[in-house]
Amino acid sequence: MVCSHQRRLAGAIASDGIVEMKDEVRAACVMGWPVTHSRSPLIHGTWIELNGIAGVYRHEEVRPESFPAFLTNLAAHGYVGGNVTVPFKEVALTLTEPDERASAIGAANTVWLEGNQLRATNTDATGFIDCLDHATPGWDTSPGSAVVIGAGGAARGIVFGILERGIERIYVANRTQARAEALRHQYGARIYPTQWHDIPRVLGEAGLLVNTTSLGMVGQTSLDLDLRPLPDHAVVADAVYAPLMTPLLRSAERRGLRIADGLGMLLYQAVPGFELWFGVRPEVTAELRALVARDLEADL
Numbered sequence: 001m002v003c004s005h006q007r008r009l010a011g012a013i014a015s016d017g018i019v020e021m022k023d024e025v026r027a028a029c030v031m032g033w034p035v036t037h038s039r040s041p042l043i044h045g046t047w048i049e050l051n052g053i054a055g056v057y058r059h060e061e062v063r064p065e066s067f068p069a070f071l072t073n074l075a076a077h078g079y080v081g082g083n084v085t086v087p088f089k090e091v092a093l094t095l096t097e098p099d100e101r102a103s104a105i106g107a108a109n110t111v112w113l114e115g116n117q118l119r120a121t122n123t124d125a126t127g128f129i130d131c132l133d134h135a136t137p138g139w140d141t142s143p144g145s146a147v148v149i150g151a152g153g154a155a156r157g158i159v160f161g162i163l164e165r166g167i168e169r170i171y172v173a174n175r176t177q178a179r180a181e182a183l184r185h186q187y188g189a190r191i192y193p194t195q196w197h198d199i200p201r202v203l204g205e206a207g208l209l210v211n212t213t214s215l216g217m218v219g220q221t222s223l224d225l226d227l228r229p230l231p232d233h234a235v236v237a238d239a240v241y242a243p244l245m246t247p248l249l250r251s252a253e254r255r256g257l258r259i260a261d262g263l264g265m266l267l268y269q270a271v272p273g274f275e276l277w278f279g280v281r282p283e284v285t286a287e288l289r290a291l292v293a294r295d296l297e298a299d300l
């Protein structure tokens with residue numbers, strides 16, 4: 001349900017002077033600081049156009065000190081919902097009615113109005129799993145364990161998704177060991193904090209290797225792992241999407257392994273939000289992927 005003050009009505013004055021009201025224009029946004037690099041407006045804008053929806057999706061660069069007031073007055077700003085990104089994903093939980101998933105992960109990335117209530121969820125976990133299901137189908141049929149590199153915000157969503165899919169053992173290696181321990185504390189005994197030097201050993205039984213750190217991103221050093229110990233059926237995924245083919249994914253391909261890139265995760269995590277705000281479940285197509293990939297490449 002949408003309150004009247006949230007509505008933006010598109011009116012057009014006809015030749016007889018009578019205002020014809022067109023469909024409601026529903027507006028959503030991505031809130032972050034900074035946020036102009038976000039590809040969410042391109043993704044949602046493309047879906048809005050393809051689905052013929054009277055909608056708009058914008059960037060909202062919100063200063064950290066203004067974020068609580070902005071989010072809690074989202075309707076007054078004309079929005080029916082939106083995405084929350086860095087650095088607001090954790091604080092958004094405390095300002096909304098989060099669902100179980102967002103609470104369990106400890107961060108929200110998608111908000112929407114349900115009546116007067118501002119609800120929140122986290123679509124990073126399903127985005128990651130949906131991406132794997134599409135890019136590397138069957139990845140979970142003989143998975144063994146999973147190895148996750150990194151234990152920051154991105155890892156929290158990804159690990160939740162892997163746990164939910166039923167993988168029994170998740171090795172987490174992080175530069176700062178205490179953060180890997182914190183993930184075990186958060187998610188329980190299926191998380192195995194792992195020393196960096198132990199990675200080659202745990203790769204030997206892994207069906208999935210995921211990089212959740214910023215290593216490999218343009219301007220950063222690459223994540224140098226020897227992938228030879230991985231079983232031949234293993235899948236390698238990287239949350240980094242600039243560049244699309246990270247050094248890790250390149251070496252996985254050279255090793256003959258199946259890969260899933262960060263752009264897939266970005267596209268699939270956007271699907272549930274669009275459906276919540278605009279009422280249509282959008283499709284992740286090869287055309288959309290190519291469009292966003294071109295836009296990302298232009299920045300490299």
Ligand code: ATR
Nearest residue numbers: 150151152153154155174175176179212213214215
């Ligand atoms: P995000 O929300 O993108 O996950 P984050 O919470 O700051 O961002 O986490 C960044 C992750 O990348 C962490 O796992 C971080 O390791 P630390 O916890 O030790 O900081 C990892 N990371 C970033 N730069 C790194 C580097 N140069 N070497 C190794 N790990 C790095």
